[in-house]
Amino acid sequence: MASTTLNWRGHAWRLLALLLLSALALQLYFVLRIALMVVVDPQSTPFQRSEIWRLATEQGRVLWSQEWRNRDRISPHLQRAVIASEDAGFNEHSGVEWDALEKAWARNQRAETVAARRKVEPKVVGGSTISQQLAKNLFLSGERTAARKGQEFLITFMLEGLLSKPRILEIYLNNVEWGEGVFGAQAAAQHYFHVEAHQLAPAQAARLAVMLPAPKRFEQRPGSPYLVHRAASVHARMGAVPLP
Structure with a gap:
């Protein structure tokens, strides 16, 4: 029983390490692609x-x-x-306008509440900067998830740092x-x-x-x-x- 538990934990740690390495490799890929854009037009x-x-x-x-x-x-x-x-x-900004994002989030929350009462699709308001829009256009899909938004922020800071x-x-x-x-x-x-x-x-x-x-x-x-x-x-x- 103890051996089975140890094996399970070992597999879990190896899986976690693999996921972390994959995430780091993905970020390195983005960094290299953006660095290339210093001289190469996408x-x-x-x-x-x-x-x-x-x-x-x-x-x-x-x-x-x-x-x-x-x-x-x-x-x-x-x-x-x-x-x-x-x-x-x-x-002036470093890629993200936090105040604009906060205001957009508040507006979207109100829009979702109104839309739910009327049973219609909410009208989503964005607060993205030009750098964030470029990050989405260059690398990301149009899905709206927390993971994708987090990746958008990372790529935005890469763009601002390298270009x-x-x-x-x-x-x-x-x-x-x-x-x-x-x-x-x-x-x-x-x-x-x-x-x-x-x-x-x-x-x-x-x-x-x-x-x-x-x-x-x-x-x-x-x-x-x-x-x-x-x-x-x-x-x-x-x-x-x-x-x-």
Whole structure:
């Protein structure tokens, strides 16, 4: 009996050690991938690949548009507009805005309570920074679990520790979704305004920045009153945003 107990404990410790080694290996993989991004532009993300598969299976075709543009070939108006709209503290924080996350959590709790009473799906509000969004876009799935959120924080701190703010913004602007099969600033500029990314005017940049939380929805409703008013607000603020 004692021998059986010892064997069970030995197996448990070996399993725990294996799990810890696997977790460490995964983190090392993320670190190496991010370190490589200092000099190598990432060509695709898990989310983009999942979208390719979805479009292929649902529509039987792949409408895809993405062209990498270095930061100096992306309109500074768009860079300022995205920071003003998505992450006003981008230049100062270390990857996570804890106050914004706390406020978003409180709003979501209230939304879930209201939705439960009305028996509808709650409208989830995010509090993610540009660095957190990039962490999700580059490496993670869209599931909402505590483990995935914890991994998001770790990758976010890796991004902030290994890459400069300008590089984080450059990678983000080249990979973020701007519509059905539309990824990155260059594709968005051509799709919506038929210009190059570096030619975007302030008002056009503000409009694109406001689309980011729900690009597919706003692509279908380009004249949405919310989109128009929110873009005007971002346009008014973006001139005061310093570039990283």
